[in-house]
Amino acid sequence: MIQLHNVSLRIGSLQILDNVSLSLEKGKVGAILGPSGAGKSTILKLILGLWQPDEGCVTIDGLDICHLPENELLPIRRKMGMIFQGNALFDSLNVRENVGYFLYEEKKLSEKEIADKVAEVLAFLNLFNIEHMYPDELSGGMKKRVAIARALVFNPEIILYDEPTAGLDPINSKSIRDLIKRVQAKNKATSIVVTHIMNDAIELGNQITLLQEGKIIENGSVRDILNSEHEFVKDFFYEIFKDAEILKKNT
Ligand SMILES: Nc1ncnc2c1ncn2[C@@H]1O[C@H](COP(=O)(O)OP(=O)(O)O)[C@@H](O)[C@H]1O
Ligand SMILES: [Mg+2]
Known part of the structure; x- marks a missing residue:
């Protein structure tokens, strides 16, 4: 289980993450959806233990990884597979x-x-x-x-994908999404897919977290997110509402 407990992070005067709490059960896929600069990749860096939050903590199976010396972090990081945006x-x-x-x-x-x-x-x-x-x-x-x-x-027990379909054409994007599903079916890892692409989040996520300017603005199932009254969510899902096929298949 991956959990962020009231995590805040500033770089200089910039608030990168603001009181972010998130919980992803073992074996599930969490999609973190949000525009560029929302703080998505930062969350992955915190989970990898590459960065430490200013406030709050990150726990992996209940273990607080934010206050561990590097030698104790390494075996935990070894359980994680990271797919970087630029590979x-x-x-x-x-x-x-x-x-x-x-x-x-x-x-x-x-x-x-x-x-x-x-x-x-x-x-x-x-x-x-x-x-x-x-x-x-x-x-x-x-x-x-x-x-x-x-x-x-x-x-890996945990797989972190940072924008796995960014920059790929629609056919390759679909093929990578299918691949991620196949990996998930085989490995049963706890996975996080960070993305700014709605299709990715809806197709892959058991749980979707919407992040905007370092804050979580919605968190729940695809249906919960689609039912949200939040203006930002409505704007974000406008394209999806137009596409009844995707909705039928995945909600
Ligand atoms: N090393 C860094 N130094 C200063 N600012 C950074 C650094 N890394 C990220 N940021 C800033 O933090 C914010 C969130 O970045 P990031 O997590 O990469 O967003 P996302 O992955 O959602 O596009 C952005 O405003 C970005 O400019
Ligand atoms: Mg990013």
Whole structure:
């Protein structure tokens, strides 16, 4: 279970997060939806323990991770797979080396064991014959898949996706959403999908949190959000109301 308890964070004079409380049960997908600059990526950094809040705390399965020394944070972070918005692949490493990067770093497994593990994850993601390719040689959709593969090699209990479909065309976006659902069905991880795209939140989230200027303005099921009377929510979902198909399928 991932929880933020009354979390506030300022950078300089800017209030990045303002009294944010959030709770996501084990095995569920939480979508955090909001416009650019709302503080979505900041929430992921706090969950990863990369940043500490000024007030409040973040707990993972009840453990407060905001006051832990780095050496105690590492095993917790090891349970998390993060897919960065820009993928954060290493350009000078091929796909196998990228996907196996943290396994090579850890030096617990042999070359052969790592290669097998990488091949297994790539096969699950329907990525074949690309192990020797470099990120530059891959399309945007493929890079995203490789970034997801790298997050999956540790069989993470928590998966954090930062804007997984940003910059992808509609077909690739759909294929990444389908992939995330497949990963979820297999791994049963507790996952957070941060997005400014309504389709992503509605299709993927068991729970949707709307964030605006560092504040949570709505939190609930797709139906709860759609029924919200909040002006911002109405504006945000205007496109969805027009599209009865999506509503029928997912509420
Ligand atoms: N390292 C930083 N230094 C100063 N301001 C930052 C930093 N990172 C993020 N911000 C500011 O915090 C706010 C929230 O950022 P972010 O969490 O990245 O938003 P989102 O992911 O929703 O687009 C923005 O106003 C952004 O400019
Ligand atoms: Mg962001």
